[in-house]
Amino acid sequence: MRMGRTVPDGALAARVAELRDEALTIIRPAHIGRRFPIQDGNIVSGSVRLAVAGTLAKHLVGCRSAYLACGTLGAGFDAFQRRVSATSGADALIVQAIGAALIEKLMDDVEAEIRRELQPNETLVSRYSPGYGDFPLTAQRELLSLLDAPRKVGVSLTDTLLMVPSKSVSAIIGVKEEIPTT
């Protein structure tokens, strides 16, 4: 719902505020993050293997471990979105944008929480998600399975690899160790 330099007018701004307030009473954010070692270009646990290859490997170069993370606004937000969609396309669009902003904010918070767990010589590289670049969407299966996401946060996949609830984000976040300066 980018407006560029244009300022939203009164009616729109008021509606955005109204729907945002309602959304905040409806969301039930949940998240999980878990650290895994990266060994020979893979994250392996049990029978599950998540390949760290292609542009993802470049992105995580120098990382010996990474966090897998998943956050969601919960199923209630989708119900809210269905409700407004049935009555107003404008509201649907606004709610969609509110959801996108809220889930991004949640993931920023998750990242901040993870950062607090790090050792002093460790830093995080930016979040990277399945479906971005050549990191295949099929990796969602392994990523969510390693996190036990359906049970822990209620996020699961459709047959076509979409996450449900829809306002959910999964990501891999590499941990870089700084070389001590001498």
Add this chain to the structure above:
Amino acid sequence: MKDILNKTPLLFLDGGMGTQLQAKGLQPGEIPELWNVTRPQDVRAVHEAYFTAGADVVYANTFGANAAKYHGDAPLADVLTAAIGIAREAADNVGGRRFVALDVGPTGRLLKPAGDFEFDAAYDAFAEQVSIGAKAGADLIVIETMGDTYELKAAVLAAKENASLPILATVALGDDGKLLTGGNVECVAALLEGLRVDALGFNCGLGPDRMLPYVKRLATSTTLHIAVKPNAGMPKVIDGRTVFTVGPEEFAQDIATLVEAGASIVGGCCGTTPAHIVALQSLATNLPPRATNHQPQTTKRTLITSGSRAVEIPFDDSIIIGERINPTGKKKLKVALTEGDVAYVLREAISQAEVGAHVLDVNVGVPGLDEPAVLDATVQAVQSVTDLPLQIDTSDPKALKRALRHYNGKALVNSVNGKEESMACVLPLVAQYGGVVVALTLDEAGIPPTADGRLAIAKRILARGAEYGLAPSDFVIDVLCLAVSADASSANIILETMRRVREELGCRTCLGVSNISFGLPARPLLNASFYTMALAAGLSAGIVNPLSADMMTAYRAYRALTGKDRTCAEWIASFKDWSPASPSQSATPTLQQDTGNQIPETGNSQLSAAIRRGLKADAATAAREALQNGKSPLDIIDGSIVPALETVGKGFESGNVFLPQLLMAAEAAGAAFEIVRAALPSQDSGTVKGPIIIATVKGDIHDIGKNICRALLENYGFKTIDLGRDVPPETIVEAARREKARLVGLSALMTTTVCFMEQTIKLVHQELPGCKVTVGGAVLTADYAEQIGADNYSKDAMGLVRYAEQLFDTPADKAI
């Protein structure tokens, strides 16, 4: 075997399985159930440790062994059969009276409408698991860690219908005491009591100290045995590992408080160990037998639920059942149901919810319609946009069965009556699927003219209900409302019967209030007065039109005057802006001062301004005023609505107006047009273009873009039939054929679903030559659209409107 769960004073369950297997080397991501065939000795050792610790029941290692979740190398049947066998060996090795439970956990898939997994597919997966587990010799079935009432219902039905073993069902609550999909304690209790499980409760999710308030609430909502199987506290991450910190002694102390609150089946979940179960044993020594410990309430509450909301049908207060989704006498709804216009039905649902209805009636009885299919689909669609419980209203037994089975929650069933045929058909369905049933006081001889006669029928229905295990609290008696114009004593008989149903039968009542005024003028006035009288006589649930200000005023006044609206808060909220000039409505928003100014001014009427600014209510008011001032409907359309919409449309195309503003303007225009259209001679009001069939393709659940297209198309005057999302190609072709549509619009957001778009295009072109297909969605480009055979690609909703205008060969300046 049914008495396993009745052991007194306490029945002991086992502790955590997954965390015990992890201690033996199970890795995250590894399939625990595979150990049943690869490392049976380790699984058996865990069971033996729990039996030795004092558990009466162990859960076999089958939590994720359903076809939807399990994808191991060994066949599912082998894994399940081995699991029951291992647990049985452990029971025999330890000796004593020990039981083996088939453990049924969630599929890991989210059911529709939240996800894409069909209720019937979940049922099938559970049914297979239950059949194999029962055959392998399980003593009981435990359904656990459920986070969604709908999946829970699928699992319980599968357990009931594929085995005859005792059923214990427990759910996992989150920090806020709710399920993942939003259901609360009362939702779970009502659903499971309705489905007639043997015991119910909570597991996982919370630690034992946090469960206390919810166990207390559960104890007031159910008369069944309550089970608790909490984690060893909340998980903490220490050095990257998940750990549970509550030790055995502390755990046992916390469980003791849960037992005091009403729990009688106890065990542990994640992080608990045999030592925790040992510590629980001391609890039993100090307790009296369970029968006196757990006191069932004398009167059960009458609860109906959706997936996330429980509504009590009160004995000493009243609720509103919205009557508007019932085609009797409603031409528009009849047309909408016949044409499959789900959006219209959904708007009826939402508008009733917004004004304060507590329950929505759903009746789709239109002659010639496939009622079982349409009722089922309509109930599911309405449940996807509102959390109000529904009253499933049909006289077709097949339709009732199908809708009740697929309903998420415990429904209100409308209705059973005193005819033998009706009781024999409806009561078993309520016993099977759960529900509260409306009992009409009529029988083969018709409606008795006296209170005595109606009461006798009610008694007969209650007695028949008891044969199926239904209590008086599972019924709401409808004493039947007949027109006072036909019989002057009608109202008096209704009121007397209602009072006596309450006093003599202890039952709740409901009534279709507006029938009273049939055949008389000024019906709303008479209805509202009679509604007040019925409320005073103890009406528990009025089936009324909540959009009628007169009815809602009567309801709110009654509650304020009888002290049910404590501090009159509801009355004040509804009428704080009331003035004699606007007797029935709170003030409508006035035209706001606009700070932004991106939309160029054209036309000078107030109506044009309201449309350009996207103010729906103001646009409707301005249109009404323009009509009152003598402007002709066509003048208003051509002089104000169309130019304003054109200005906004052009602004959007040139990048000065943004999508939400365009949509708000279009919706404001639509609201104005509705008013004006009502004033047009009837033959002119049919000037709609289309129809256009639109859908999100199979496999895809993103429908925001598609909904925006629908909204814009409708507001530009196109008849649009929206088939929803995840729609198979065949359904789209069938609808296009039936409606003789010349245009089909398809949306897909993901690369993984464009293949279904391609299939749909092929099928449309093959089956319906001459029907065009236009496509849109985030992953599409004009080139890609051409490659997959689409006739047109629109980059946005406005582009689609322009294409449709061109196709239907209508001059743009008439586009409304």
